[in-house]
Amino acid sequence: MDDETPRVLEANRSFYAALEHRNTDEMDECWSHAEDVACTHPGWHRLDGWDEVSRSWRAIFTNSRAWRVRCESERALVSGDLAIVFCIENLEAVGGQGDPARMQATNVFRKEGGAWKMVHHHASPMPEVEASEEEDTVN
Amino acid sequence: MDDETPRVLEANRSFYAALEHRNTDEMDECWSHAEDVACTHPGWHRLDGWDEVSRSWRAIFTNSRAWRVRCESERALVSGDLAIVFCIENLEAVGGQGDPARMQATNVFRKEGGAWKMVHHHASPMPEVEASEEEDTVN
Numbered sequence: 001m002d003d004e005t006p007r008v009l010e011a012n013r014s015f016y017a018a019l020e021h022r023n024t025d026e027m028d029e030c031w032s033h034a035e036d037v038a039c040t041h042p043g044w045h046r047l048d049g050w051d052e053v054s055r056s057w058r059a060i061f062t063n064s065r066a067w068r069v070r071c072e073s074e075r076a077l078v079s080g081d082l083a084i085v086f087c088i089e090n091l092e093a094v095g096g097q098g099d100p101a102r103m104q105a106t107n108v109f110r111k112e113g114g115a116w117k118m119v120h121h122h123a124s125p126m127p128e129v130e131a132s133e134e135e136d137t138v139n
Numbered sequence: 140m141d142d143e144t145p146r147v148l149e150a151n152r153s154f155y156a157a158l159e160h161r162n163t164d165e166m167d168e169c170w171s172h173a174e175d176v177a178c179t180h181p182g183w184h185r186l187d188g189w190d191e192v193s194r195s196w197r198a199i200f201t202n203s204r205a206w207r208v209r210c211e212s213e214r215a216l217v218s219g220d221l222a223i224v225f226c227i228e229n230l231e232a233v234g235g236q237g238d239p240a241r242m243q244a245t246n247v248f249r250k251e252g253g254a255w256k257m258v259h260h261h262a263s264p265m266p267e268v269e270a271s272e273e274e275d276t277v278n
Contacts, residue, residue: 013146036214038225040243043266046212046225073185075175077247077258080219084247086177086185100247105177106245106261108216108223119216120225122245127182 003075004116008083011109011116012074016089020069022061028032028054032110040122042103066094071105081111089123102126143233143255144215147222149211150248150255154169155228159208171249171256179261181242205233210244220250228262241265 011030018026033039033050040046041060047053070090076085085107092100108120149276150169157165163175170176172189181186186192209229224246242264246258 044244045266079221082218082221104185127184
């Protein structure tokens with residue numbers, strides 16, 4: 001395991017903490033503010049550049065209700081100043097009745113000024129069906 | 140631009156050529172065959188390890204009809220032995236009537252034995268609506 005892996009996973013956890021807290025200052029702190037960052041929220045087109053990405057988080061936090069966010073099945077690849085974390089996101093409305101929403105995420109981090117900053121977030125909904133059912137429906 | 144970027148983009152194009160050709164040998168050549176590779180097809184759960192990933196391509200190629208695959212809006216980040224390409228995939232059935240399917244993809248490559256091999260592919264459907272409509276529906 002690369003020495004930087006624990007720091008990358010910590011950066012990934014900070015992102016999910018900011019998401020759970022719906023805190024724009026924390027989210028700002030997680031991300032690189034560069035022009036080349038990108039973000040694909042579930043069911044959205046890709047947003048390019050920090051201006052678009054930061055606006056999207058503000059919109060999400062303004063409109064969303066309190067939720068618990070849990071990240072599981074994390075796997076990290078690290079090389080030099082670039083790192084990728086694959087994980088599953090569980091988002092559950094506080095006091096809600098329904099099942100948690102489950103997303104698959106690919107998160108990319110870049111080391112900037114010694115700190116790991118998010119430069120890309122791609123999340124998409126997990127299928128509801130079991131793997132064995134699903135493979136029958138490949139087309 | 141990193142010196143390796145053209146080679147990474149070439150690896151990315153080879154992946155889409157293999158997809159268009161529905162050729163398992165070409166697809167095998169594009170990928171790392173390591174245990175840590177992962178693949179999230181649109182609407183699927185994540186597949187882990189080369190065994191699962193290669194089986195999925197075989198299933199897709201067995202069941203799919205001829206299509207044209209075009210990759211656009213490519214952007215690459217490269218550091219050391221790791222590279223990420225974000226792009227939009229257009230898949231259009233040959234002789235089909237409908238609009239092309241559009242997917243957003245995050246592709247990760249790792250340099251293995253001097254060659255860039257795919258280690259992760261995450262694709263999810265693009266929304267049908269325009270960005271301006273979409274942002275009104277964020278929740």
